[in-house]
Amino acid sequence: MKDRPVAQDGIQSQRSHGRIEPDDARRTCAAGLLMTAKLPSRIVIRSLRRVLLTAMALLGTANVLLAESTSIFDTASYNSEKISEIFLLVLAITGLIFVLVFSAIAVFVVRFRARRSETEDEPEPPQIYGSWPIEIAWTIAPLLIIFVLFLVVVRSVNEQRPTQAPGDAVQVRVIGNQWWWSFEYPELGFITANELHVPLDDTEDPSSVFMQLESADVAHSFWVPRLAGKTDLIPNRINTMWFTPNETGVYYGQCAEYCGTQHSKMLLRVIVETPSEFAAWVENEKKPAVNDPAVADGRALFLEHSCASCHTIRGTNARGTFGPDLTHLMSRQTIGAGAAENNHDNLITWITNPHVFKTGCYMPEMKLTAENVKTVVSYLETLR
Amino acid sequence: MEADAYTALPNRRPATAVAHDWVTTVDHKQIGILYIVASCFFLTLGGLEALLMRLQLWMPDLEIVSPQTFNQLFTMHGTTMIFFVVMPVEAGMANYLVPLMIGARDMAFPRLNAFGFWMFLFGGFLLYFSYFGAMGLYGAGSAPDIGWYAYAPLTSPAFSRGNSTDYWLLGTMISGVGSVSFAVNMIATIITMRAPGMRLSMMPLFAWMILVTSGLIVFAFPPFTAAEIMMLFDRHLGAHFFDTQAGGDGLLWQHLFWFFGHPEVYILALPAFGIVSEVIPVFSRKVIFGYASMVAATVSIGFIAMGVWAHHMFTVGMSSTIDLFFSAATFLIAVPTGIKMFNWTATLYGGRIRLTVPMLFSLGFLSLFLIGGLTGIMLAIVPMDWQLSDSYFLIGHFHFVAFGGIFFAVMSAYYYWYPKAIGRKMNRKLGLWHFWLQFIGFNLTFIPMHFSGILGMPRRVYTYKAGVGLEFWNQVTTVGAIITGISLLFFIVNLWYSYFYGEEAGDDPWNAWTLEWATTSPPPAYNFEELPVVKSRRPLWDLKHPDDPDWKHE
Ligand code: HEM
Ligand SMILES: [Cu+2]
Numbered sequence: 054m055k056d057r058p059v060a061q062d063g064i065q066s067q068r069s070h071g072r073i074e075p076d077d078a079r080r081t082c083a084a085g086l087l088m089t090a091k092l093p094s095r096i097v098i099r100s101l102r103r104v105l106l107t108a109m110a111l112l113g114t115a116n117v118l119l120a121e122s123t124s125i126f127d128t129a130s131y132n133s134e135k136i137s138e139i140f141l142l143v144l145a146i147t148g149l150i151f152v153l154v155f156s157a158i159a160v161f162v163v164r165f166r167a168r169r170s171e172t173e174d175e176p177e178p179p180q181i182y183g184s185w186p187i188e189i190a191w192t193i194a195p196l197l198i199i200f201v202l203f204l205v206v207v208r209s210v211n212e213q214r215p216t217q218a219p220g221d222a223v224q225v226r227v228i229g230n231q232w233w234w235s236f237e238y239p240e241l242g243f244i245t246a247n248e249l250h251v252p253l254d255d256t257e258d259p260s261s262v263f264m265q266l267e268s269a270d271v272a273h274s275f276w277v278p279r280l281a282g283k284t285d286l287i288p289n290r291i292n293t294m295w296f297t298p299n300e301t302g303v304y305y306g307q308c309a310e311y312c313g314t315q316h317s318k319m320l321l322r323v324i325v326e327t328p329s330e331f332a333a334w335v336e337n338e339k340k341p342a343v344n345d346p347a348v349a350d351g352r353a354l355f356l357e358h359s360c361a362s363c364h365t366i367r368g369t370n371a372r373g374t375f376g377p378d379l380t381h382l383m384s385r386q387t388i389g390a391g392a393a394e395n396n397h398d399n400l401i402t403w404i405t406n407p408h409v410f411k412t413g414c415y416m417p418e419m420k421l422t423a424e425n426v427k428t429v430v431s432y433l434e435t436l437r
Numbered sequence: 438m439e440a441d442a443y444t445a446l447p448n449r450r451p452a453t454a455v456a457h458d459w460v461t462t463v464d465h466k467q468i469g470i471l472y473i474v475a476s477c478f479f480l481t482l483g484g485l486e487a488l489l490m491r492l493q494l495w496m497p498d499l500e501i502v503s504p505q506t507f508n509q510l511f512t513m514h515g516t517t518m519i520f521f522v523v524m525p526v527e528a529g530m531a532n533y534l535v536p537l538m539i540g541a542r543d544m545a546f547p548r549l550n551a552f553g554f555w556m557f558l559f560g561g562f563l564l565y566f567s568y569f570g571a572m573g574l575y576g577a578g579s580a581p582d583i584g585w586y587a588y589a590p591l592t593s594p595a596f597s598r599g600n601s602t603d604y605w606l607l608g609t610m611i612s613g614v615g616s617v618s619f620a621v622n623m624i625a626t627i628i629t630m631r632a633p634g635m636r637l638s639m640m641p642l643f644a645w646m647i648l649v650t651s652g653l654i655v656f657a658f659p660p661f662t663a664a665e666i667m668m669l670f671d672r673h674l675g676a677h678f679f680d681t682q683a684g685g686d687g688l689l690w691q692h693l694f695w696f697f698g699h700p701e702v703y704i705l706a707l708p709a710f711g712i713v714s715e716v717i718p719v720f721s722r723k724v725i726f727g728y729a730s731m732v733a734a735t736v737s738i739g740f741i742a743m744g745v746w747a748h749h750m751f752t753v754g755m756s757s758t759i760d761l762f763f764s765a766a767t768f769l770i771a772v773p774t775g776i777k778m779f780n781w782t783a784t785l786y787g788g789r790i791r792l793t794v795p796m797l798f799s800l801g802f803l804s805l806f807l808i809g810g811l812t813g814i815m816l817a818i819v820p821m822d823w824q825l826s827d828s829y830f831l832i833g834h835f836h837f838v839a840f841g842g843i844f845f846a847v848m849s850a851y852y853y854w855y856p857k858a859i860g861r862k863m864n865r866k867l868g869l870w871h872f873w874l875q876f877i878g879f880n881l882t883f884i885p886m887h888f889s890g891i892l893g894m895p896r897r898v899y900t901y902k903a904g905v906g907l908e909f910w911n912q913v914t915t916v917g918a919i920i921t922g923i924s925l926l927f928f929i930v931n932l933w934y935s936y937f938y939g940e941e942a943g944d945d946p947w948n949a950w951t952l953e954w955a956t957t958s959p960p961p962a963y964n965f966e967e968l969p970v971v972k973s974r975r976p977l978w979d980l981k982h983p984d985d986p987d988w989k990h991e
Contacts, residue, residue, distance in 0.1 A: 123893025123905050125824045136820045143818055147811040154778060158803055161785035165721070166792065177982070178789045182990050183727035187783070188776065192730075195775040199768035202818065206764050209820045214757050231596075266754075271591045272687055274752060274827060278893040282823020285753045287688060288590060288681035292754035305902065309827045309895040310752075311584050313591055314504050317898035412504050 123305050125278045129325070131254070131297040132213060132281040139209055146198065213282075222263040222295065223251055229266070229273030229286035231312055232319040232414060233377055233390040243338045244365070246377030247390045249323045252331035254297045266292040271313060277306030277323050285310055298325040307391070314413035320391025334384070341368030342380045343435050351432025354425055363416070366436065376416060382436040389414065400430045463547035464962060465536050468554050470858065472529025475558055476522050477929075482565070483517035484922060486510045491882075491918040494911050497903040507899035508582035512605070513564075515585030519705070520609055521561045523839065526847055527708040528557075528619050531647045533858060535623065537953035537960060538641045540632025540968050545625035553618035560612025567604035581605035584897065586698060587668075589679030589690035594672050603672065610665045613658045620654035623647055632952065634971035638732075639991075641951045641974070642725060645732050646711030649739040653700045653707070656743060661697030664690065688753060695746035703742040705839065707735065709846035710777060713799045716849050717781050719949045720796035721788030724987070727780040728974060734773035734780075741770045751822040760819050767817035774810055778803070793947070794868035798849035801876055805841025809834060812887070827897075830890025836883045848875070848928070855932075856946045860958045861939030867931040874924030881917025885910035950975035 128134040165178075226237040227249075237244045254261040266275055268286040276283035281296040298304075308319035326334065344352075352369070355361060361371035367380040382388075385395055392410040393399040402409050404426050407416040421429065462468060490510050493501045502510065532550065536543055544550045567580045581601040583592050592602050627648045631640065640648075668690070670676035677683040679690045718725045725731060747755065747763040781803055790796070812834040816822050825831055848871075856862045889910040894901050901907050945954040954977055956965050969976045973987035 121902070121905055123902060125891055125893065133824070136824055139818060140815075140821055140824075143815055143821065147814060151807060151811055154782060154807055155804055157782050158785065158800065161782065161788075162790055162792075162800060165785060165788045165790045167722075167789045175789070177722050178787055180724045180987075180990070181726060181783075181787060182724055183730065183780075188727045188730045188780075191779045192772060192776055195772045199771055199814075202814070203761075203765055203768055206817075206819050207761055210757050210761060210764075213820055213823075271596055271681075272588055272753075276827075276893075276895065278824065282820060283752050283827065284823070287753060289684065289686070290688070290754065305893070305905075307895060307898075311508075311588070311591070311827075311897040313596065314508065314582075316508075317504060317900055 121303075121305060123278045127279050129298055129300040129302060129304060130280045131299060133279055133296075134299075135209060135213065136282060139205060142205065143202070146202070150198075219263075222261055225249065225251075225262060225264045227264050227266045227275060227286065229268045229270075229275070229308065229312070229319075231270050232308070232315040232411070234275075234319070234321050235269075235374075235377065238335075238338075241335055241339060243367075243380070244378045245338060245381065246385070247321055247387065248385045249321065250331060250334050251298060251323060251325055252328045253301050253325055254299055261295075261297045263295045264293065266294065272310050273308045273312050273319065274310035275306070275321075276309035277304050277321070279304045280306070280323060283309045298323075301325045301327060303386075315411055318390060318392050318411050318414075320387075322386070322391065337384065337437070338381055342366045343437060344368060345432075345435045348428075348432040348435050351428040351430070354421070354429050355432055358419060358421065358429075360419065360429070379433065379436060382433055384437060397430065397434065400433060401426055404429060461551075463543075463551050465532050465544045465547065465550060466858070466960065468550050469529045469531075469533030471554055472525045472532060472557070475554075475561070476526035476529065479517050479521035479525070479561055480925075483514050483522055484925065486514040486517070488918055488922055490514065491915040493899055494901070495915050496908060496912075497901055499900065502899070504899045505579075505582060508584075508897070509580040509601075511897055512582050512584055513580050516564065516581075516605065516609065517561075518839070519585060519701070520612055521557075521564070523705050523843055523847070524612075524616060525557055527650075527705070528553075528616070530712070530847075530850055530854070531623060531643075531650075531708060532619070534854065534953055535644050535647055536626060536630070537857075537956065537964060538644050538951050539627060539630065539635060540952045540965065540971065541626060541630035542964050544622050545630060546622050549618050549622050553615040553622065556615030556618065557612045558615075560608045560610070560615065563611060564604055564608030567601050567608075570600075570604075586694055587690075588694075589668070589671075589687045590681040590685070592668060592672075592690075593680045593682065593685070595680070595682050603669070606665045606669055606672075610662055613662055613665075616654050617658050620651035620658075623651040624655070627651075632968050632971050638729075639971065639974045642714035642728070642731055642735075643708075643711035643951075646707040646714070646735055649735050650704050650707040653704050653739055653742060657697045657700035657704065660693060664693035664697070667693075688750075691750055691753065692747070695749045696743075699746040699749065700742045702835075702838070703738060705843050707738070709802065709843040710735070712846040712850040712853075713781060713802050715949075715951065716795050716799040716853050717784050717803075719853075719947050720791045720793055720799075721785050722791075723784050723786075723788040724975065724978075725780065726783035726786075727776070730776055731780055734776040737773045738770060741766060741773070745770060748817060748822075749826075751819050752826055764817055764819050768814070771810065771814055771817075778807060778810070793852070794863065794865055794872060795849045795853035797869075797872045798845050798852065801872065802842055802845040802849065805837055805845060805879070809837030809842050812837065825890060827895055828890035829886045829894045829896060832896050833883050833886030833890060836886070841879055841883065845875075845879075848872075851928075851932075853947070854953075855935065856939075856942030857953055857958045857960070859936055859939070860942055861935050862942050862946055863931050863935040863939060867927050867934065871924050871927040871931060874920055874927060878917050878920030878922075878924050882914050882921055883917070885913045885917070889914070945977070948981075950978040952976060 125133060126137050128137050224238065224240050226239055228235040228237070234247050235244060236246060236249050251262045264275070266284055266286045267290070268288045270288065272288065273286040274283045275286060275294070280298060281294060284292050284294040286292065302325055304323040304325065306321050306323065308316055312319065355366070356370055361373060363373035363376040365372050365374060365378045365380065383395070387393060388395045388399060388403055389407065389411045393403065399410070404419050404421070406418045407414055459467060459471065489502060490507065493499055493507055532544070579599065579601055581604060583597060583602055583605060587602070587605060590596060627640070627644055667676065667678045671678055671680050671685070677685040679685045679687060681687050714725060714731065745763055745766045747759065748767045751760055816825055816831065816834060852863050852868055889907055892906055892910070894907055901911065942958050944956065944958055952968070955969050969980055973979055973991055975987045979986035979988065
């Protein structure tokens with residue numbers, strides 16, 4: 054862990070790119086007033102959203118009721134909420150344009166349709182070559198619309214951009230790997246994988262999770278639709294993003310940038326907990342791995358075999374970083390980045406042949422006897 | 438008697454001689470048809486790949502194809518559709534039509550024209566040869582699995598072994614050489630070979646849009662070729678441009694790729710705009726509304742299109758300033774595009790609209806492209822893009838543009854100009870079946886994709902999460918894809934059937950106005966016996982309405 058730069062450096066270097074602080078932007082932007090003005094139609098938007106959600110529910114995609122929803126409209130954070138508000142505003146504007154233009158087309162086609170009885174020889178309709186006033190009008194009208202939309206964009210980009218982490222934010226360093234996630238809590242001093250625990254926001258300050266995103270191999274993208282938009286993880290680059298969850302629960306996401314064979318199963322889940330639950334989890338994660346003499350055989354097997362060259366188990370000689378950190382494996386709900394539930398049978402299958410759950414993944418078959426696999430798994434199962 | 442035997446001779450020539458004719462031809466019309474036939478061939482392949490993907494996505498956790506195969510399918514599908522279906526079919530139509538429309542005998546460089554076609558075809562074959570030879574000695578053949586935009590470093594030697602990526606690079610690069618030859622030739626032809634009297638401002642809009650398209654090709658393809666060569670250097674000569682493991686820059690590829698890739702979208706779209714700009718006026722019996730603003734819009738689209746590439750990269754972590762710049766530029770392109778939409782719509786107003794099959798396809802274009810354009814605006818809103826890009830919403834959006842817009846326009850062109858090229862009209866009944874099935878199938882396929890995207894389904898996944906409402910939308914999509922596939926069978930049957938049994942067309946079956954209708958159907962090798970005087974944008978209108986010719990109004 055020591056050889057990795059700590060998160061603050063990364064954030065520092067991001068800041069030196071000269072990101073605009075929201076307040077600066079507001080002050081300097083000519084249209085600052087317009088931007089900060091509360092949208093007058095907030096109430097309209099709220100009710101529109103309700104209508105839309107109901108509509109989607111009726112269409113059989115009711116996610117409000119589904120615990121495992123991944124709909125971007127089932128917002129569970131400040132950030133995704135902001136985006137879905139813009140979405141509805143834009144949907145209203147574009148919807149209006151669509152209705153206008155489409156009905157013009159439809160009405161013209163119906164109204165000016167040649168009657169069947171008419172023959173080719175009938176006189177041509179009057180020729181209209183164009184009209185400057187009209188053409189200029191429909192150049193200017195879209196210009197005005199896009200100007201307004203642009204102000205919306207400026208405002209929300211400035212608001213949503215990671216600038217710096219407020220003191221009380223939880224810092225996470227996310228590293229994308231083919232095809233799993235590593236989550237490091239640099240301030241808390243431990244690493245976990247594939248399942249990100251974060252506390253519920255307990256203040257009004259909108260930045261409770263601040264992430265630094267990196268990649269170990271190819272480009273990936275971090276996307277948990279209910280919590281925030283996606284941000285890519287690009288090799289040799291440090292990206293940042295933040296979100297403020299405002300509802301406890303488990304939120305599902307996955308890699309959103311094609312990254313090779315098992316891009317589809319590069320899943321992740323974010324577990325949003327109350328601050329006390331989170332603190333308890335952190336306490337447990339901080340500890341080195343359990344060393345239960347009852348499973349010493351399994352432990353020995355793990356360390357003797359090449360498992361140790363790819364996986365870390367803190368408190369042992371296993372220091373590999375090619376695969377996920379297994380120190381507290383049993384605190385996770387799934388194995389293989391969401392490929393399978395984390396239970397006894399699946400662990401046995403996984404170690405016998407990981408490709409059963411995840412064809413093409415980079416963990417090899419371990420070539421252990423069935424007996425040895427059981428012994429290793431009984432050790433793994435103590436890693437709470 | 439002897440004369441009859443002589444004229445009948447061409448039909449009786451042995452197949453080898455006919456083939457020899459086609460292979461060695463330098464006639465722009467024959468080359469045009471070659472392009473179009475080749476694109477039909479690739480359409481079949483690209484379509485089958487799409488269907489296979491949709492079958493795999495029928496339900497969560499199916500394994501009809503392996504993840505690896507699925508990745509190859511979307512890579513080949515995307516690459517094929519863009520480079521080997523839509524580009525060549527439009528290039529073929531431009532090849533066939535532009536010289537006729539501007540009253541020229543042939544292209545400026547007929548042999549370069551043939552060269553361009555054969556390069557394109559060779560590129561396509563090379564790409565598909567990967568199915569047999571890509572992994573070489575390592576194992577069974579395999580196609581590239583890097584996505585149609587081949588992001589580095591997934592394409593670097595460390596992550597893409599074997600030669601499948603090389604096939605992709607060489608295939609697209611070689612066909613790109615063909616495209617540049619085509620574009621240079623088009624520009625030269627349009628600038629220098631217009632009929633006497635035809636000023637640029639009198640050119641049919643289709644020719645205008647091909648001119649701007651060609652300009653875009655000339656600006657966009659060489660950087661792309663350069664980037665591909667750089668990538669080949671990385672892969673074979675140990676260079677490290679994009680090789681991130683050695684400190685190279687993955688984002689550099691993204692910039693270079695989209696610097697080509699975004700204009701490419703307009704390279705595909707502008708000819709389609711050109712097609713509907715010809716079809717809608719004729720079947721509304723109206724002159725196009727706002728010719729000048731149409732041309733201005735086209736040219737400004739050409740310019741702005743070169744400056745919006747990074748809107749494909751809002752999630753890569755560029756600075757706010759850059760994101761906002763590209764967002765603004767993208768919004769800006771909505772203005773000329775809007776002008777076009779409004780002008781087409783206004784052309785319908787007060788007309789005498791004949792709902793022929795080509796007109797139906799053009800109207801289909803209008804309504805579907807409208808939706809594609811509006812969802813495009815949504816994606817230009819940076820924070821919305823963070824949610825929607827690389828999701829099925831995006832797939833829905835660009836299929837509305839590429840299939841709903843561009844492909845419907847191409848279909849319109851088939852039905853509209855087939856009589857010119859073949860001498861017979863395409864069958865209306867089959868055409869109606871084709872149109873309605875394609876329209877329904879299309880909407881069933883691509884509207885639901887917006888919903889699956891909103892429900893959190895990323896693109897390029899061979900399976901998806903069960904129990905969150907995705908099954909329903911994916912199944913609708915798959916049913917739609919099958920219907921769309923069936924609609925294309927009607928099209929193929931129609932092409933074949935009408936060739937033999939179609940109604941005789943005559944020279945000018947639609948009572949149209951541009952010069953290609955002033956010659957016989959099909960046109961003779963030398964195109965025109967005699968050209969009408971060109972004094973306006975609609976020379977045949979002037980001929981048909983000597984009392985009120987166009988040039989009085991322009
Ligand atoms: C008997 C020895 C091994 C055991 C017991 C073991 C166990 C595991 C377990 C339980 C997981 C799931 C972790 C999680 O998702 O949280 C996993 C994933 C993984 N392991 Fe191992 N492992 C062993 C050997 C190896 C070796 C030798 C390698 C390196 C070549 C390796 C590479 C990986 C990788 C890359 C993953 C992530 C797979 C993915 O999700 O795509 N493992 N391993
Ligand atoms: Cu990934």
